[in-house]
Amino acid sequence: MSKDFIARDGALFAEFDDAELARRALDNLSARGYRNLETFFPFPMTSDQATNQLGWPALAMVVFALAAVGAAVGYFVQWYANAVSYPLNIGGRPAHAVLPFFVSALESLLLFGGVAAFVALLVALRLPRLWRPVYEIEGFERASIDRYWIAVGMGLGGDDDDFARIDRELRSMNAVRVVRVTEET
Numbered sequence: 001m002s003k004d005f006i007a008r009d010g011a012l013f014a015e016f017d018d019a020e021l022a023r024r025a026l027d028n029l030s031a032r033g034y035r036n037l038e039t040f041f042p043f044p045m046t047s048d049q050a051t052n053q054l055g056w057p058a059l060a061m062v063v064f065a066l067a068a069v070g071a072a073v074g075y076f077v078q079w080y081a082n083a084v085s086y087p088l089n090i091g092g093r094p095a096h097a098v099l100p101f102f103v104s105a106l107e108s109l110l111l112f113g114g115v116a117a118f119v120a121l122l123v124a125l126r127l128p129r130l131w132r133p134v135y136e137i138e139g140f141e142r143a144s145i146d147r148y149w150i151a152v153g154m155g156l157g158g159d160d161d162d163f164a165r166i167d168r169e170l171r172s173m174n175a176v177r178v179v180r181v182t183e184e185t
Contacts, residue, residue, distance in 0.1 A: 010182035011036075011153040012166050013137060014175035022148035025173040029152065032169070036153035040143040059124055063117045070112020075105040133181050151181075 016022035022041065029037055078101045082088075087095035122128070134140060134151075143149050152166055163180060170178045 010163075010180055011038075011151045012163060012170060013134070013140075013149055013151045013179045013181055014170040014173075015139070015177050015179075016148040016150070016174070017146075017176050018174075019148055021174050022150060025170070025175070026150055028173060029150065029169075034152055038151040038153065040140075040149035040151070042144055042146065042148075056124065059117075059120050062120045063113050066116035067109045067113030071105045071109035073112070074108025075101050077108075078104045133183055137179050137181065 014025065016025060019041075022039075026037065026039060079096060082101075083096040089095070139147065140149065150170075152170070154162060167178050167180075
């Protein structure tokens with residue numbers, strides 16, 4: 001969940017104890033025009049969630065670019081050390097031998113690509129994140145076991161009347177409980 005999902009006005013988290021009730025509530029909220037929804041279920045609830053693959057082409061491009069830079073740097077260092085800086089004529093072999101330089105280039109490619117993937121993934125997921133307001137909801141940890149949570153984000157400008165109206169709607173959909181979460185929670 002992004003920081004601006006809860007925003008400064010908060011979000012309402014509705015807990016359901018039945019998967020079918022939660023799915024119907026999610027469909028109902030979507031049909032009513034709510035777009036700032038987030039789900040916390042132990043498994044995908046809709047066919048869209050099951051088939052939606054979070055492709056991160058930007059992450060792949062960054063990793064590929066840095067891996068290519070790593071290969072070029074590895075090759076350049078080997079070439080500079082053996083052909084320019086300190087060339088040795090041993091047995092008539094050329095100072096710039098392409099095939100043996102590929103090994104160090106491959107190792108550099110893997111090193112740069114691996115480090116780039118690790119750092120880019122941390123940045124993309126905004127990690128490490130040791131605390132989030134949603135962790136303060138008692139029983140939220142059961143969302144990965146047997147509970148179903150739907151969060152309705154208010155964004156900016158939500159007032160208490162909006163919260164009360166959405167709270168009533170969620171309770172009419174048989175939510176076990178509804179909890180308001182803000183950044184300060």
